[in-house]
Amino acid sequence: MTKQHTILYLDGVSVAFDGFKAISNLSLTLGRNEMRAIIGPNGAGKTTMMDIITGKTRPDIGDVYFDGVHDLTRLDEADIANLGVGRKFQKPTVFEMHTVEDNIALSLKSPRGVFAALFDLRSAEAQGRIDDILEMVRLSARRGEKAANLSHGQKQWLEIGMLLAQDPKLLLVDEPVAGMTDAETEETGRLLKKIAQTHSVIVVEHDMHFVRELDVKVTCLHEGSVLSEGSLDFVSSDERVIEVYLGR
Numbered sequence: 001m002t003k004q005h006t007i008l009y010l011d012g013v014s015v016a017f018d019g020f021k022a023i024s025n026l027s028l029t030l031g032r033n034e035m036r037a038i039i040g041p042n043g044a045g046k047t048t049m050m051d052i053i054t055g056k057t058r059p060d061i062g063d064v065y066f067d068g069v070h071d072l073t074r075l076d077e078a079d080i081a082n083l084g085v086g087r088k089f090q091k092p093t094v095f096e097m098h099t100v101e102d103n104i105a106l107s108l109k110s111p112r113g114v115f116a117a118l119f120d121l122r123s124a125e126a127q128g129r130i131d132d133i134l135e136m137v138r139l140s141a142r143r144g145e146k147a148a149n150l151s152h153g154q155k156q157w158l159e160i161g162m163l164l165a166q167d168p169k170l171l172l173v174d175e176p177v178a179g180m181t182d183a184e185t186e187e188t189g190r191l192l193k194k195i196a197q198t199h200s201v202i203v204v205e206h207d208m209h210f211v212r213e214l215d216v217k218v219t220c221l222h223e224g225s226v227l228s229e230g231s232l233d234f235v236s237s238d239e240r241v242i243e244v245y246l247g248r
């Protein structure tokens with residue numbers, strides 16, 4: 001895939017911490033409105049890769065481009081977020097004492113800020129966006145409730161909704177189904193697939209049943225670079241992946 005056609009383009013990226021190469025000559029491309037699952041053993045470099053994309057960690061060498069034109073190695077975290085890269089960490093960090101609806105309102109990409117978001121100075125357009133997002137993450141019925149009262153799975157969905165409210169082009173999602181029930185896991189798969197119809201998504205996940213449900217191209221990282229890439233069937237029958245990650 002040529003750079004112009006990608007939402008994310010990493011080429012020859014390396015970063016070392018105290019001489020230890022956490023990312024080593026990593027090359028990976030993601031198409032627009034593509035969802036990709038990233039798998040790999042502990043320490044493979046998945047988190048460090050996300051840190052590089054979001055500007056938290058600077059690579060020592062290599063190219064990192066967003067949307068074909070933005071050199072992410074020259075931008076800081078705030079610039080990168082503003083360009084449209086949203087990240088969701090594993091642990092949900094919702095505003096527990098605010099309602100579900102206000103959590104979305106507070107996250108809306110809007111120049112009017114927190115005051116307007118909280119004190120009902122919402123435009124019809126903003127309210128429409130909030131309603132759409134609540135519908136998408138299946139929390140319309142809980143909109144007036146404090147976020148603290150949601151189940152773990154619902155908090156994860158709320159946080160995905162808060163991410164959507166920032167209107168990102170690329171979502172980076174770290175282990176979204178850890179700790180979820182089977183039913184919540186299935187629902188999360190449906191939600192991410194819906195989101196991927198209009199956004200690019202990278203999902204880091206260890207749950208292979210969930211990865212199968214996503215039904216997308218898989219990249220297996222190992223020692224900071226790509227070990228194997230392709231369909232889940234292809235990657236999971238790759239001897240090297242079985243050796244270092246899936247086991248026999």
Ligand SMILES: Nc1ncnc2c1ncn2[C@@H]1O[C@H](COP(=O)(O)OP(=O)(O)OP(=O)(O)O)[C@@H](O)[C@H]1O
Nearest residue numbers: 017018021022040041042043044045046047048049
């Ligand atoms: N700031 C840092 N300083 C030193 N070493 C680091 C730092 N960040 C990451 N590492 C090391 O780099 C390697 C890659 O770590 P990383 O967290 O990216 O792996 P991961 O694939 O996300 O693992 P996990 O599945 O356990 O989250 C690990 O060996 C880790 O100890």
